[in-house]
Amino acid sequence: MNAEIITIGDELLIGQVINTNAAYIAERLTEIGIPVIRMVTVGDDLATMLESFRAAWERAEVVIVTGGLGPTHDDVTKTAVCEFFGTTLEANEEVRKNVERLVAARNAKWTNASEEQTMFPAGARVLLNRLGSAAGILFERGNRMMIALPGVPYEMKGIVDEEAIPYLRTKIRGPAFRQLTLRTTGIAESRLAERLGDLEQLLQGARLAFLPSPAGVRLRITVVDPDPVRAEQRIHQVETRLRNIASDYIFGTGTQELEEMLGKLLVRKKLTIAVAESCTGGLIADRLTDVSGSSAYFRESVTAYSNTAKVKRLGVPEELIREHGAVSREVAEAMAEGIRKTAGTDIGVSTTGIAGPDGGSAEKPVGLVWIGYSDERGTTALRFQYGSDRRRVKERAAAAAMELVRRKVKKR
Amino acid sequence: MNAEIITIGDELLIGQVINTNAAYIAERLTEIGIPVIRMVTVGDDLATMLESFRAAWERAEVVIVTGGLGPTHDDVTKTAVCEFFGTTLEANEEVRKNVERLVAARNAKWTNASEEQTMFPAGARVLLNRLGSAAGILFERGNRMMIALPGVPYEMKGIVDEEAIPYLRTKIRGPAFRQLTLRTTGIAESRLAERLGDLEQLLQGARLAFLPSPAGVRLRITVVDPDPVRAEQRIHQVETRLRNIASDYIFGTGTQELEEMLGKLLVRKKLTIAVAESCTGGLIADRLTDVSGSSAYFRESVTAYSNTAKVKRLGVPEELIREHGAVSREVAEAMAEGIRKTAGTDIGVSTTGIAGPDGGSAEKPVGLVWIGYSDERGTTALRFQYGSDRRRVKERAAAAAMELVRRKVKKR
Numbered sequence: 001m002n003a004e005i006i007t008i009g010d011e012l013l014i015g016q017v018i019n020t021n022a023a024y025i026a027e028r029l030t031e032i033g034i035p036v037i038r039m040v041t042v043g044d045d046l047a048t049m050l051e052s053f054r055a056a057w058e059r060a061e062v063v064i065v066t067g068g069l070g071p072t073h074d075d076v077t078k079t080a081v082c083e084f085f086g087t088t089l090e091a092n093e094e095v096r097k098n099v100e101r102l103v104a105a106r107n108a109k110w111t112n113a114s115e116e117q118t119m120f121p122a123g124a125r126v127l128l129n130r131l132g133s134a135a136g137i138l139f140e141r142g143n144r145m146m147i148a149l150p151g152v153p154y155e156m157k158g159i160v161d162e163e164a165i166p167y168l169r170t171k172i173r174g175p176a177f178r179q180l181t182l183r184t185t186g187i188a189e190s191r192l193a194e195r196l197g198d199l200e201q202l203l204q205g206a207r208l209a210f211l212p213s214p215a216g217v218r219l220r221i222t223v224v225d226p227d228p229v230r231a232e233q234r235i236h237q238v239e240t241r242l243r244n245i246a247s248d249y250i251f252g253t254g255t256q257e258l259e260e261m262l263g264k265l266l267v268r269k270k271l272t273i274a275v276a277e278s279c280t281g282g283l284i285a286d287r288l289t290d291v292s293g294s295s296a297y298f299r300e301s302v303t304a305y306s307n308t309a310k311v312k313r314l315g316v317p318e319e320l321i322r323e324h325g326a327v328s329r330e331v332a333e334a335m336a337e338g339i340r341k342t343a344g345t346d347i348g349v350s351t352t353g354i355a356g357p358d359g360g361s362a363e364k365p366v367g368l369v370w371i372g373y374s375d376e377r378g379t380t381a382l383r384f385q386y387g388s389d390r391r392r393v394k395e396r397a398a399a400a401a402m403e404l405v406r407r408k409v410k411k412r
Numbered sequence: 413m414n415a416e417i418i419t420i421g422d423e424l425l426i427g428q429v430i431n432t433n434a435a436y437i438a439e440r441l442t443e444i445g446i447p448v449i450r451m452v453t454v455g456d457d458l459a460t461m462l463e464s465f466r467a468a469w470e471r472a473e474v475v476i477v478t479g480g481l482g483p484t485h486d487d488v489t490k491t492a493v494c495e496f497f498g499t500t501l502e503a504n505e506e507v508r509k510n511v512e513r514l515v516a517a518r519n520a521k522w523t524n525a526s527e528e529q530t531m532f533p534a535g536a537r538v539l540l541n542r543l544g545s546a547a548g549i550l551f552e553r554g555n556r557m558m559i560a561l562p563g564v565p566y567e568m569k570g571i572v573d574e575e576a577i578p579y580l581r582t583k584i585r586g587p588a589f590r591q592l593t594l595r596t597t598g599i600a601e602s603r604l605a606e607r608l609g610d611l612e613q614l615l616q617g618a619r620l621a622f623l624p625s626p627a628g629v630r631l632r633i634t635v636v637d638p639d640p641v642r643a644e645q646r647i648h649q650v651e652t653r654l655r656n657i658a659s660d661y662i663f664g665t666g667t668q669e670l671e672e673m674l675g676k677l678l679v680r681k682k683l684t685i686a687v688a689e690s691c692t693g694g695l696i697a698d699r700l701t702d703v704s705g706s707s708a709y710f711r712e713s714v715t716a717y718s719n720t721a722k723v724k725r726l727g728v729p730e731e732l733i734r735e736h737g738a739v740s741r742e743v744a745e746a747m748a749e750g751i752r753k754t755a756g757t758d759i760g761v762s763t764t765g766i767a768g769p770d771g772g773s774a775e776k777p778v779g780l781v782w783i784g785y786s787d788e789r790g791t792t793a794l795r796f797q798y799g800s801d802r803r804r805v806k807e808r809a810a811a812a813a814m815e816l817v818r819r820k821v822k823k824r
Binding site (some may be wrong): 012013017025026027028030035038039052179181189194213217222280283285290294302304355389394 | 424427429430432435439449450453456517518523542545550564566621689694695697698700704705707711755758770803807
């Protein structure tokens with residue numbers, strides 16, 4: 001059993017709106033073991049819609065359509081599904097009750113648009129939309145079905161979660177499909193692939209995808225197995241093997257973020273942290289404070305862009321900067337120790353580098369970053385070399401700094 | 413001339429990654445007058461990719477493919493385009509030089525993956541990827557073309573902006589299509605629409621789109637005219653009218669960012685700035701330092717999350733916090749003045765608020781933010797009320813703080 005998602009709307013084709021609906025539906029379908037084989041976006045045009053319905057109906061057992069169910073002139077999905085299934089619109093009591101309830105709750109007037117929304121394709125099943133007036137539509141023919149949903153994200157999500165997914169669950173046949181994503185950081189895709197070695201032996205029939213991003217590479221394991229219990233076992237066997245080889249680089253699973261995992265670790269170890277940033281320009285503090293509750297461990301940060309700030313705010317000795325330059329191991333260490341002492345935290349972490357695209361030299365090229373770490377046991381710094389894209393250098397250095405702290409804290 | 417976009421990647425089909433690439437490409441194509449008629453997403457599977465290439469090639473004159481150009485085993489786009497155009501991979505000197513440059517810049521080793529990246533489809537045109545090793549590929553057959561790009565967003569964007577769009581511009585036929593986007597901030601979409609009044613009279617046949625985002629509303633003007641010179645004139649007439657009505661809120665055009673325009677203004681007025689952040693957690697400093705050359709005016713920032721940091725780093729009187737609370741006009745003003753004086757800059761700007769999702773009260777709800785501004789002429793603070801999404805509160809407050817500085821500095 002597989003699915004195809006068709007999203008409808010001119011606003012998607014001009015790039016005005018990012019297609020988050022397709023991703024949401026795909027995630028929910030994947031969770032219950034219905035793989036999505038294709039996503040298609042077309043405009044609010046009847047002929048193109050019908051053609052995309054026909055092609056999807058050939059390819060997939062479940063076709064999900066979103067968008068174009070509203071009451072305005074450019075919403076033609078209801079017409080399209082009627083034409084596709086050779087039926088017409090009729091007054092629907094169940095839909096009418098829902099629209100009446102919404103109009104009353106909003107203290108609104110009953111308009112022509114309300115009346116239009118009560119019309120529903122004859123022979124289709126109603127998927128109740130508690131949050132809006134456009135009902136979801138389900139057509140079933142043999143073992144194929146088409147589901148049409150409104151494009152407003154929160155209405156679409158409501159119908160998917162409360163109506164479509166529960167219904168689809170009752171229809172699922174075929175082998176179990178399980179996925180697990182491990183999140184890594186601090187290692188490039190190619191080096192990680194090398195380290196994992198012979199993938200066939202490691203995977204034993206499972207699939208593995210490498211998904212790189214500036215925050216690190218995600219490893220996604222997929223297992224398809226007739227027996228759901230064995231599918232679960234097999235995925236955890238692969239997980240265990242991956243963790244045995246690459247445990248140093250794995251910080252979490254699924255959608256867990258590095259700042260979130262680091263935060264949990266700091267809470268558990270009852271440690272506080274402060275940050276001294278130069279080339280990352282505030283990004284480490286920004287990411288740490290994206291976590292709700294981060295005030296429990298994050299005290300303060302200083303973005304010391306100027307040398308004066310490094311000296312005055314962090315107590316970096318002037319002669320250290322004169323002798324080694326602001327981008328140096330010595331200054332990174334002095335910054336990390338300086339922020340720890342002046343902020344009175346358990347841990348201090350620092351960055352100093354050349355974010356680019358200009359300002360590099362032969363000895364200190366663009367993309368060179370020193371990351372310092374300090375706790376009561378001592379202070380160290382590591383050297384990193386990134387590319388010349390300013391934002392990427394900042395992102396990679398911020399991730400590396402958080403990863404350095406995570407490793408040091410884990411060992412305590 | 414129209415286009416179809418094919419995005420490739422299993423991670424899209426399982427809903428793990430939202431397809432921002434398609435929207436970016438669609439926006440850029442729309443800007444130069446190439447409408448996108450369809451977007452398709454398929455997995456990393458050779459047969460499906462070829463089938464989607466064939467269908468798109470029938471429908472559209474420009475087919476843009478992204479994803480699957482990396483060096484790992486699941487990256488099969490290069491193979492697919494070779495098969496589609498009946499050619500093979502060969503060593504390419506131009507691509508090799510680029511990969512060598514990147515490997516050298518990163519101080520990395522030359523690996524098998526690097527070697528593989530230098531192989532390029534024979535007969536295709538190289539679209540240089542300055543930011544990564546996977547080159548963009550352009551095939552042209554008669555008046556049709558296919559462009560294959562890496563899926564990593566910043567690499568894709570680099571090639572689209574620097575290589576693909578300029579090349580496509582040379583190929584455009586038909587009536588002139590001009591677009592101009594004005595960037596506004598500090599005003600909601602509905603209030604902006606009210607302020608603009610009668611659009612038909614203002615636009616005189618041009619089109620206007622309102623594109624809201626946390627950073628502000630973009631106003632995109634579109635003109636289609638058989639005469640390119642007149643198209644240009646008409647678009648600037650509309651621009652002038654919009655500026656006359658809404659000049660207070662317009663900070664730039666196109667892809668210009670607020671931090672960039674503020675930076676230019678500070679350079680021109682020879683002013684320096686320092687930032688004291690609480691609820692924005694480093695985001696203002698992060699955005700200011702995203703601008704290359706920002707060290708000319710940005711000196712330092714302090715993220716004073718704890719009250720101790722507010723007192724010790726910024727000289728905020730303890731009794732002020734006790735009396736009014738950390739989230740108050742008084743503390744915002746003291747922080748702005750404190751950072752200006754301790755950093756020795758011309759301007760100090762500050763934020764203090766409740767980013768949420770927890771921590772609000774009836775008197776001080778989640779989303780309440782005070783923004784302080786201080787220069788040698790005096791210190792003020794403004795109150796803002798945002799929603800309860802932590803990241804959105806941070807982003808909107810950071811934009812509002814930069815906008816406040818921009819307005820104050822403009823008047824000097």
